[in-house]
Amino acid sequence: MPRYTFSVNGKTVAVEAPADLPLLWVLRDRLGVTGPKYGCGIDVCKACTSHLDGKAINPCVVPVAEAQGREVTTIEGLAEGDKLHPVQKAWLEQDVAQCGFCQPGQIMAAVALLRETKNPTDAQIDAIQNVCRCGTYFRIREAIKSAAAKM
Amino acid sequence: MGGPAPRSTRHEEGAVDRRRFLTVLVAAPTLTLALGATTASADAGSSVPQPADILDSGDALILAGTPTAHLMLVLEVTESGEVRVELPRAEVGQGITTAVAMLVAEELDLPLRKVRIGLADARPELLLNQLTGGSNSIRSLYDPVRKAAAAARARLVAAAGELWDVPAGRLVTRDGVVVSPDGRRATYGSLTTRAAKLPLSRITARPKPESEHKLVGTATSRVDARAMVTGQMRYALDLDVPGAKPVMVRRPPTINGTVRSVRNEAAVRGMPGVIDLAVVPTGVAVMGETFGQVIDAVEALEVTWNAGTVDALSDAGIRKRLRAAVPPPAVPPLTDHIEAEFDFAFVSHAPLETNCAIADVRKDRAEIWASLKSPIIAQQDVAAALGLPERRVTVHVTQGGGSFGRKLFADAAVEAARISKAMGRPVKLMWSRKDDMRHGRARPASHHKIRVTHTRGKVLTYEHRVAAVETDFRHGVGEFLTATATRLPVAGNMSFAQTVFHLTVKVPYRFGVVTESLNEVPLKMHTASWRSVWSANTRGAEEIIVDELAREMGKDPVAFRREFLKTARQRAVLDKVAKEGNWGRDMPAGCAQGVGFHDEYKSCTACLVEIDARNPSRPRVVKAVIAADVGRPINPRGLEAQLLGGLTDAISTTLRAGLHIDRGLPLEGSYSQFHYARQQDSPTNVRIFIMPANGEPGGAGELGVPAAVGAIANAYARATGTKPRSFPIDFDVDFTPFPR
Ligand code: FES
Ligand code: FES
Numbered sequence: 001m002p003r004y005t006f007s008v009n010g011k012t013v014a015v016e017a018p019a020d021l022p023l024l025w026v027l028r029d030r031l032g033v034t035g036p037k038y039g040c041g042i043d044v045c046k047a048c049t050s051h052l053d054g055k056a057i058n059p060c061v062v063p064v065a066e067a068q069g070r071e072v073t074t075i076e077g078l079a080e081g082d083k084l085h086p087v088q089k090a091w092l093e094q095d096v097a098q099c100g101f102c103q104p105g106q107i108m109a110a111v112a113l114l115r116e117t118k119n120p121t122d123a124q125i126d127a128i129q130n131v132c133r134c135g136t137y138f139r140i141r142e143a144i145k146s147a148a149a150k151m
Numbered sequence: 152m153g154g155p156a157p158r159s160t161r162h163e164e165g166a167v168d169r170r171r172f173l174t175v176l177v178a179a180p181t182l183t184l185a186l187g188a189t190t191a192s193a194d195a196g197s198s199v200p201q202p203a204d205i206l207d208s209g210d211a212l213i214l215a216g217t218p219t220a221h222l223m224l225v226l227e228v229t230e231s232g233e234v235r236v237e238l239p240r241a242e243v244g245q246g247i248t249t250a251v252a253m254l255v256a257e258e259l260d261l262p263l264r265k266v267r268i269g270l271a272d273a274r275p276e277l278l279l280n281q282l283t284g285g286s287n288s289i290r291s292l293y294d295p296v297r298k299a300a301a302a303a304r305a306r307l308v309a310a311a312g313e314l315w316d317v318p319a320g321r322l323v324t325r326d327g328v329v330v331s332p333d334g335r336r337a338t339y340g341s342l343t344t345r346a347a348k349l350p351l352s353r354i355t356a357r358p359k360p361e362s363e364h365k366l367v368g369t370a371t372s373r374v375d376a377r378a379m380v381t382g383q384m385r386y387a388l389d390l391d392v393p394g395a396k397p398v399m400v401r402r403p404p405t406i407n408g409t410v411r412s413v414r415n416e417a418a419v420r421g422m423p424g425v426i427d428l429a430v431v432p433t434g435v436a437v438m439g440e441t442f443g444q445v446i447d448a449v450e451a452l453e454v455t456w457n458a459g460t461v462d463a464l465s466d467a468g469i470r471k472r473l474r475a476a477v478p479p480p481a482v483p484p485l486t487d488h489i490e491a492e493f494d495f496a497f498v499s500h501a502p503l504e505t506n507c508a509i510a511d512v513r514k515d516r517a518e519i520w521a522s523l524k525s526p527i528i529a530q531q532d533v534a535a536a537l538g539l540p541e542r543r544v545t546v547h548v549t550q551g552g553g554s555f556g557r558k559l560f561a562d563a564a565v566e567a568a569r570i571s572k573a574m575g576r577p578v579k580l581m582w583s584r585k586d587d588m589r590h591g592r593a594r595p596a597s598h599h600k601i602r603v604t605h606t607r608g609k610v611l612t613y614e615h616r617v618a619a620v621e622t623d624f625r626h627g628v629g630e631f632l633t634a635t636a637t638r639l640p641v642a643g644n645m646s647f648a649q650t651v652f653h654l655t656v657k658v659p660y661r662f663g664v665v666t667e668s669l670n671e672v673p674l675k676m677h678t679a680s681w682r683s684v685w686s687a688n689t690r691g692a693e694e695i696i697v698d699e700l701a702r703e704m705g706k707d708p709v710a711f712r713r714e715f716l717k718t719a720r721q722r723a724v725l726d727k728v729a730k731e732g733n734w735g736r737d738m739p740a741g742c743a744q745g746v747g748f749h750d751e752y753k754s755c756t757a758c759l760v761e762i763d764a765r766n767p768s769r770p771r772v773v774k775a776v777i778a779a780d781v782g783r784p785i786n787p788r789g790l791e792a793q794l795l796g797g798l799t800d801a802i803s804t805t806l807r808a809g810l811h812i813d814r815g816l817p818l819e820g821s822y823s824q825f826h827y828a829r830q831q832d833s834p835t836n837v838r839i840f841i842m843p844a845n846g847e848p849g850g851a852g853e854l855g856v857p858a859a860v861g862a863i864a865n866a867y868a869r870a871t872g873t874k875p876r877s878f879p880i881d882f883d884v885d886f887t888p889f890p891r
Contacts (some may be wrong), residue, residue: 017441018423018424018444021444022280022443024443025441025442025443025444026441026443028442028443029397029440029442029443030441032491033387033390034382034385034389035381035382035383036381036382036504037386037504038388038442038505038550038581038669039503039504039505039584040584040821040822041446041583042584042586042821044584044821044823045503045584045822046159046823047503049321049472058278067179074382075381075382076381076382076383078381078382081382084380084381088380088381091376091380091784092372092376092380093790095300095373095376095788096376096380097244097373097375097376097379097380098244098245098246098386098553098792098796099243099244099502099503099504099550099551099552099553099554100244100376100378100380100550101244101386101502101503101552101553103379103380104379104380104382104505107380120834122835125830126830126831127830127831128829128830129829129830130829130830131503131505131822131827131829132503132799133501133502133553133555133642133827134244134503134796134799135795135796135797135798135799135803135828135833136554136792136795136796136799137799137829137830137833138795138834139792139795139827139834139839140830141830141833141835
C-alpha cells in the first residue's frame with residue numbers, strides 16, 4: 001500500500017492507505033482527528049470542510065494521495081493553543097452552535113471566505129453551501145460579519 | 152459584587168413539612184446527593200390542574216414522571232468545588248444542559264463555569280422520567296433541579312455553621328463560598344466531607360424566590376459552545392471504543408424489504424479493508440477498517456431482495472387514502488363560510504448526524520453508545536433484540552448532532568447491537584445520508600379539511616378534520632399515557648394518537664363551536680414525531696385559513712387575530728411583532744408581509760415575516776420578527792436559538808423541503824434533493840423578542856414552527872396572489888434520484 005506524508009494541524013503524519021481513500025476517513029478512522037464530520041460523503045452538506053494549504057476543501061471527496069506533502073488543517077488546528085481564531089471567538093460571541101455538528105465545517109468555510117474577502121457581502125455569505133440542520137444561519141451570518149469587523 | 156440576600160435554612164424540627172428533602176449520601180469525600188421531595192407525588196398531585204383546565208401533553212409527561220421525580224437527579228459537589236449533575240435527558244442541540252447548569256449555578260450561588268452537566272446512562276428506575284420530548288424538559292426539570300441544588304447549598308451552609316458554630320441562618324453564600332458575618336470564608340469544596348456527614352433529618356431548604364434570580368432569566372451562552380467551535384465535542388462516532396470498527400448497511404430498494412440472497416459475498420469480503428459481512432433483518436452489514444472502504448464495499452454488494460411493506464405505494468395513492476380518511480364536515484354551510492383542503496408531504500428529520508451508534512455485544516452483556524431521547528426504551532429494545540436481560544444492557548447517552556424527533560427512537564442502537572452480536576465484535580455503525588433519508592423516519596404526510604362558518608362579524612363554527620399517516624409513538628411515550636390515562640381530561644374511546652392530538656392541538660381563537668379531529672392511516676413506513684408533531688401542519692393550515700377568513704370578513708390579519716385571540720398574553724406577542732416588524736408597511740410588488748400565531752406548551756408566540764417573491768421560482772424569506780412568551784424564560788439566548796431553528800424549519804418545509812414517495816421508497820437521498828434551507832434561503836434580518844417572566848416556565852423547543860409556517864405561507868399568498876394549499880409549495884422533482 002502506498003505511503004503518504006503530509007502535515008495535519010502542524011504535525012507531520014505518515015499513513016499507509018489506498019491512494020483513493022478519501023482524506024476524511026484517513027483523518028477520522030486512521031488518525032483519530034474527529035473534528036471534520038460526515039454528513040453525506042458526496043460533497044453536498046460540507047460538514048467535513050477543512051483546509052488544504054489554507055483553502056477550503058471537502059475531504060470526503062479528496063483522495064488521500066492529493067494531500068501528499070501538503071498542509072491539512074482541520075477545526076482542531078485553527079486555534080493557536082488556547083488562543084481561539086477570531087472566527088471561533090465570533091462564533092462564541094454570537095452563540096451560534098446548537099447541536100454543533102455542522103459548526104466545524106461552517107467555521108472552516110467562514111475562515112476560508114474571510115481569507116479571500118475581507119468584508120464579505122450578504123450575497124457572498126449566501127454562497128456558503130454548508131447545511132445547518134438546526135437552522136443557525138442567521139447567527140452564522142452575524143458571526144461572520146462580526147469576525148470580519150475585528151480581523 | 153454584593154452577595155445574594157441570606158435565605159433561611161431552617162433546622163428546627165417541625166419545619167420539616169412537605170418540602171422536606173430525602174438526601175442520600177453516596178460517597179464521601181465527594182458530597183453526593185440523590186434527592187427530591189419525599190412527598191413528591193403529593194406535591195405534584197396538588198398542582199394537577201382541575202379537570203376543566205386544559206391539560207396538555209407536557210402536563211401528562213410531568214404527571215407520568217412524578218412517581219420517580221425524587222430519584223431523578225444525582226448532584227455531586229466535589230472537593231474541587233465543582234458541581235456535577237447527571238442529567239436524565241438528551242442534549243441534541245436544544246441547550247438543555249446550559250439551562251440546567253444555570254438553574255444549578257443560581258441556586259448554589261456558584262459561577263456557571265463550575266457546573267458540569269453530564270448525560271445520564273439509561274436508568275430504568277426512572278420509569279417514565281427519562282424521555283426528552285414534547286418540549287417538556289424545562290417544564291419537568293425546573294422544580295427538581297432547583298430543589299436538588301437548594302438542598303446541596305443548605306447542607307454546605309449547615310456544615311460551615313457547624314464548623315464555625317454560627318447559626319446557618321446568619322451565613323451567606325456567594326461564588327461558591329460560604330461566608331460568615333465576621334468575614335470567615337469556606338469554599339464549597341472544603342465543606343463536602345463535613346456536609347456529607349450531617350444527619351439527614353436536620354436540614355431543609357427551599358429554592359430561592361424567583362425574584363432573587365440573578366443568572367436565571369439572563370441571556371447566557373451555551374456551556375458546550377467552546378467544545379463545539381474547537382472540534383472537541385464528541386458525538387457517538389467520535390468516541391474511541393476499543394476495537395469498534397466501522398460498519399454500514401446495504402439497505403433494500405423499498406422500505407422494509409429484506410435480504411433474500413447476497414450474490415457476491417466472497418468478492419466483497421475480498422475487497423480492500425473489508426473485515427466482515429453479516430445479513431441482518433435490515434440489510435447486509437459490512438465491517439471494514441475505514442468508513443471509506445466500507446462505503447465502497449456496501450456499494451459493490453449485489454443483493455437479491457424480498458419485497459418491502461409498502462412497495463405499491465406512491466404519493467398519489469397515499470394522498471387518496473388520506474383524503475378518504477377525512478370525514479365530510481358535519482356543519483352544513485348555511486351561513487357565510489369558507490372551506491379549504493390542505494396537503495403536507497412527508498418530511499425527513501434529516502439531523503446532520505445520521506443515524507448511528509456504537510455497540511459492544513458480548514455473550515452475557517451489551518454496551519451501547521448513542522444519542523437517545525428515550526434511553527430506557529432503547530435498553531429494553533436492545534435487550535429484546537439480543538435475548539439478554541435488560542440489566543445486562545448498559546446504554547450510554549452521547550451528545551447528539553440534531554434530532555427534531557428522530558432520536559426518540561433507537562433504530563441505529565438496536566441495529567448496531569444485532570450486527571455486533573452477529574459479527575462477534577464491537578461495531579461503529581453509521582447510516583449513509585441516502586439511507587437516513589430513504590429508510591430513516593419521517594414526519595407523516597397529512598391531509599386537512601377545514602370549514603368555518605360566520606355571520607355578521609362573528610365566527611359561528613370552526614371545523615378541522617385531519618388525516619395523517621400513522622405516527623409511530625412506540626418510544627415510551629405510550630407508557631406515560633397508560634400511566635396517567637385516568638387523569639387526562641379527554642373523554643371517549645380514543646386511540647393513543649387521537650389523545651395526544653387533543654392534548655396538543657388547540658385553536659387559540661374564539662371561533663364558536665370548534666371541532667377538530669384526527670384520523671390516522673396506518674402504513675408500514677418509518678415515521679416519528681417531527682418538531683411540534685401535528686401542530687406544524689394543523690396549526691399552520693389554520694393560520695392560513697385565519698388570514699383568508701380575515702380577508703373575507705374585510706379585516707386586517709393582525710387586527711382580526713387581536714379581536715379573536717383569547718388572552719391578553721396572546722395579544723401581547725402579536726402586538727410586539729406588529730410593532731417591531733412595522734406591520735402594514737408598503738412593500739414593492741412581489742414582496743409581502745405575513746403573520747402567524749401559535750399557543751402550545753403553556754407558551755405562545757407570534758411571527759411576522761417578509762418574503763421576496765419577485766423571482767417566483769425562488770421566493771425568499773428576507774426578514775423575520777418573532778416574539779415569544781414562555782412564562783418564565785430560563786435562558787433567553789437559548790430560547791431565541793430555538794425560535795430561530797423553528798423559523799428555519801418552517802421556511803424549509805413550507806417552501807421547498809419534503810420527500811416524494813415513489814413505489815415504496817422516498818426519492819430524496821441527499822440535501823441536494825431534500826431541500827432543507829441553506830444560507831441563501833435564510834433571512835438576512837431576524838429579530839427575536841422574549842417576553843419578560845410572568846409565570847411558570849413553558850416549553851419552547853417546538854413552539855416556533857407552527858406560527859412561522861403560517862406567517863410564511865400567508866406572506867407568500869399575498870406576494871403572489873395565490874392560495875397555497877399543498878406543501879412544500881415548490882415540490883418538483885428537480886433531480887435525478889439515486890439508484891435504489
Ligand atoms: S461529508 Fe463532506 S460534504 Fe458532506
Ligand atoms: S448546529 Fe446543528 S446542524 Fe448546525
